[in-house]
Structures are given as C-alpha cells and as structure tokens.
Amino acid sequence: MDSALPIVIIGTGLAGYSLVREFRKLNRDAPVLMLTRDDGHSYSKPMLSTGFTKGKSAEAISLADPGKMAAQLNVSIRNFTEVSRIEPDTKSLYIGSEVLVYKQLVLANGASAKTLNFKGNDHANIISINDLMDYRDFRKKLLGKRRVLVMGAGLIGCEYANDLLHGNFQITVVDPAGTALNGLIPDFAGKAVVQSLEREGIQFMMKCYVKEVIAHETHLEAILNDGRQIDADLIISAVGLKPDLSLAKSAGLECDIGIVTNRFLETSHADIYALGDCAEIDGHVLLYILPLMSSARALAKTLNGERTQVSFSAMPIVIKTPACPVVVCPALEQHGEWQVEQDDINIKACYVSKSGEILGFVLTGEYVSVKQSLMKGVKGVHL
Secondary structure, eight states: OGGGSOEEEEOOSHHHHHHHHHHHHHOSSSOEEEEOSSOOOEEOGGGGGTTTTTTOOHHHHEEEOHHHHHHHHTOEEEOSOOOOEEEGGGTEEEETTEEEEOSEEEEOOOEEEOOOOOBTTTOTTEEOOOSHHHHHHHHHHHTTOOEEEEEOOSHHHHHHHHHGGGGTOEEEEEESSSSTTBTTBOHHHHHHHHHHHHHTTOEEEESOOEEEEEEOSSOEEEEETTSOEEEESEEEEOOOEEEOOHHHHHTTOOBSSSEEEOTTOBOSSTTEEEOGGGEEETTBOOOSHHHHHHHHHHHHHHHTTOOOOOOOBOOOEEEOOTTSOEEEEOOSSOOEEEEEEEETTEEEEEEEETTSOEEEEEEEGGGGGGHHHHHTTBOSBOO
16 A cells, blocks of 8 residues: 555755656656646756846746656646645645645755845835746846846845846846855955956945835835935845745744755654755755755665665855856865965965865856866865
8 A cells, every 4th residue: 555655745846856857767666746836847947047148038948847747757746736734643745625645755845035124125026036937027027127136146146147247237236245155155256256247337235235115106216224225127136045944844844944854864754855955954954956966866765765865075066157257165164274376356265174185165267167176186075
C-alpha cells in the first residue's frame, strides 16, 4: 500500500524540478505528485533580471509549460493549487477539503520577496519580481515608462538596474548601506560596482531609503529619509528574500530563518524534507543555484532509499552586471585578511588565512577571467 503512495513535492521552481530530474535518473517509476500555487512553468530564474536586455518576454523565458514537464518527468503536476495545511502524524496534506496522503513530502516552496513598510507601499506600480508571473507583470508595467527607481543595491537590485540600461530609462538606486552588494562583497569591491554603474548613467543614492511614496496622477513621488524626493514611473522593490515558512510553521516543523534541516535535508518530522530557498541546512540558508543543485542530488538519493548527506564545496556566485562583472566565492570561515590587487574597477581580492590558504575571493571587472584558476586554490569544503 505504502509503495503506491506518491512522493509529494510542493513547489515547481528550480528546486522542485531539479529534484525530480535527479530522482528520475535513479527511479523512473515511483509516483511523484508536484503541487504549486503558480502556473507551474519551468524557467531559468536568473533570466528574470537579465531578460529585458535580451528582449525576452515571459513566454520566451518559459522553457516548458506544466503539461510538457509532467510528460518529460513522468510526474503529475497540479498548478494554481494552494496547500492549506499539512498533518505530519497522518502523513496527509489538505487542499481545501481535499485530503492527499503522501509517502514522503518535500517542501520546495521557495522564498518570497521582502516588503518594506512605509506609507504608500501598496501602490500597483511598486513591484517585486520573484517569479515568472511577476516578470510578466513587470514587462507590462514597464511599457511607456521612463523613470525607474530601484529600492535595494543588492544582487538583484544591481542586476535589474544594469539590465534596464539598454532601454533608455532614467534609473535611480537607493539603499541604506554604504556600498552596493553589502554583506556579499567587501566595501572596496562594492564601491567599484557603484562607480562602474554610475559611469553608465545610473544614479546611486546610498545610505538612503524610501520613507513614503505619494501617488500623483502621472507618476509616483518617493520621499527619502533625508528629505530628498525622487519622481518615478515605476518602483522596483529588490530588498531581499525571506524563506516561505507559513506552511511549515503551521505543521509544527522547526523553523528559524528557514525550515530547519540536517544535512540529509530532513526536517523535524519524519518523511518531510525541505529543499532550496525555504530550507535552512545545518544552520545555513543558501539562496543560490549551486548549493541547490548539490542538495537536489543528495535528496534524490535519499528519496530513492540511499540516505545521503549533502556537502558543499566552494561555490562561486556570479552577479550579472556586465558594466562591472562580479564573481564572489564567500568565505564562511572568518579568520583571515584581504589581499587586494586593484586597477580602477578591476579587483582581485583573496581572503587568506594566516597559514596562506585562500578561504574565499572577490573578482570584479577584467579580473573575473581568473575565476577558474582561483577556484582550484580555495580551501576544501565550506559546509
């Protein structure tokens, strides 16, 4: 009886689809049911912040609709389906009054965009772009617009600002931090990113944040904390992501920043796993593609009966800002110092331990070409 029950995966983003692809390499026949509250299309999420320059519509970014994915992966997919609750003790979940019983359950429902609480923040032309449906809405709202305000100079904010450079937009970026990509790269590298994007015409207003937005008939007026005003036709909120925990918390799963798992991706309840942006693996929330793919490969083996831990080697993060390309390999061990070579916006910075081991690095501009050679010298496994 139990073998006939499906593995249920909540989420059809990169995490969910990657897991099924890896699982099908090991097991072609076990029943798998995927549930998602969005349209279920398979797409490359990094394309959301680079698609404008490439002239990509939402339809062009989509790699396959849920029907094609179901056939390709030999799974059942139900899109626009909201799971209302999970009952771990009976291994069941509810879609309204409908009850589904699972063999194993994987939460791969990702992260939602953070929102800022200020007066006027609910205007329709203040948007976040976190999935394909958001991107479709973004492209529609961008038509006829010229002045774009980006809230947030992090990875996504910088990528969107750079992407819109080719559309004759007047782009302003505000962020309460002192430099771009704060917390991901050191200040000296963040300043190089700001400098290069400013040379392309983007205006940065650092150490600032939006305090209020006033809607006028023809535009939005953003009031900053220092009293300055910015007129905008569209405001993009790119202030980060937060793991989607509501379903897990209501089911009684242990949660901290993300859904708490061990290195087997096991949650605090038997036969329930978490994967991707919603998971906190052994104390780490890793919102990037390479750790997700490593996790999917390990969890696929576990679901197929070979309980497998995930481990992560050094994994570089590529920030898609062609005006100033950036690659960072974060150092999780904080007991070194930066050794920096810099020529204008071109930076090669290695974070080196007292014994001379490279724990991480940041490359900007022309120095991104040495990424592969540096990767060979980075100290072993980070997690």
